[in-house]
Amino acid sequence: MTELIAKGLTLADRLVDAEFRLSPGELVVIVGPNGSGKSSLMRLLAGQGRPDSGAVHWGGHDITRLSPIERARRLAYLPQRTEIAWPIAVADMVALGRFAFGGGEVARGADETARWLDEVGCAALARRSTATLSGGELALVALARVFAAEAPLLLLDEPAAALDPRRQIDVMTRLVARSRAGQGIAAVLHDLNLAAQFADRIVWMKDGRIVSESRTDPSVIASRAADVFDVAIHVEPGMGGHASGLYIKR
Numbered sequence: 001m002t003e004l005i006a007k008g009l010t011l012a013d014r015l016v017d018a019e020f021r022l023s024p025g026e027l028v029v030i031v032g033p034n035g036s037g038k039s040s041l042m043r044l045l046a047g048q049g050r051p052d053s054g055a056v057h058w059g060g061h062d063i064t065r066l067s068p069i070e071r072a073r074r075l076a077y078l079p080q081r082t083e084i085a086w087p088i089a090v091a092d093m094v095a096l097g098r099f100a101f102g103g104g105e106v107a108r109g110a111d112e113t114a115r116w117l118d119e120v121g122c123a124a125l126a127r128r129s130t131a132t133l134s135g136g137e138l139a140l141v142a143l144a145r146v147f148a149a150e151a152p153l154l155l156l157d158e159p160a161a162a163l164d165p166r167r168q169i170d171v172m173t174r175l176v177a178r179s180r181a182g183q184g185i186a187a188v189l190h191d192l193n194l195a196a197q198f199a200d201r202i203v204w205m206k207d208g209r210i211v212s213e214s215r216t217d218p219s220v221i222a223s224r225a226a227d228v229f230d231v232a233i234h235v236e237p238g239m240g241g242h243a244s245g246l247y248i249k250r
């Protein structure tokens, strides 16, 4: 499979000279303060709009020059907010994730939606209207729609933000399993504990710039977080096979 390569991405003062690569089989987590440019980066990686300078390439193609269908076969994008233009059945919303394969596949996808809904723990919601979902349920169904696209690359803007602790762990565990099965996944997260436990590497943003890239050792995260978020973090060493804990100090 093919790598996604972004070079010199600049968009007004929201994003400055960003370099980013996403390879098949890895789970990259992007962190940074509110307004630091994470969503701006994700949108450009997903080919939503053109940068002022720089470009995003996949297999030699500038992704902004691909048709929406060609792009959707290569990458699936979960925006930070899921807008529902009008209410539809949950199963239909998930099936729409297959639009890149044509109308027949969307219809066939409707029969298969149980698989992707099951993957996010929402099989029981298939017949509900999207208008009736809780915030977290809607976020999970939107993730199921992204899974339905079966694209080699997933770009997920805060896939865990609306979720309770159990579902955060379940979703991150699924993302790890998908990356191990070959998908390349980039996910924006605010929870440094989730980043520490599930990411292969962490990309740190501040003031519109990618300021560093790190491994996921808690001590490394604590030192980067001090620079990027201006917070002190206490690292509680893991015992008996448990992961270390990160505690943000007041």
Ligand SMILES: Nc1ncnc2c1ncn2[C@@H]1O[C@H](COP(=O)(O)OP(=O)(O)OP(=O)(O)O)[C@@H](O)[C@H]1O
Pocket (backbone or CB within 6 Å): 014, 032, 033, 034, 035, 036, 037, 038, 039, 040, 041, 080
């Ligand atoms: N369409 C726009 N026009 C003007 N400024 C914008 C626009 N979109 C985003 N911005 C600004 O660009 C900066 C980066 O926004 P972005 O949404 O990329 O941040 P973020 O890191 O994803 O933040 P958050 O963690 O709050 O979601 C912010 O200051 C935001 O107000």
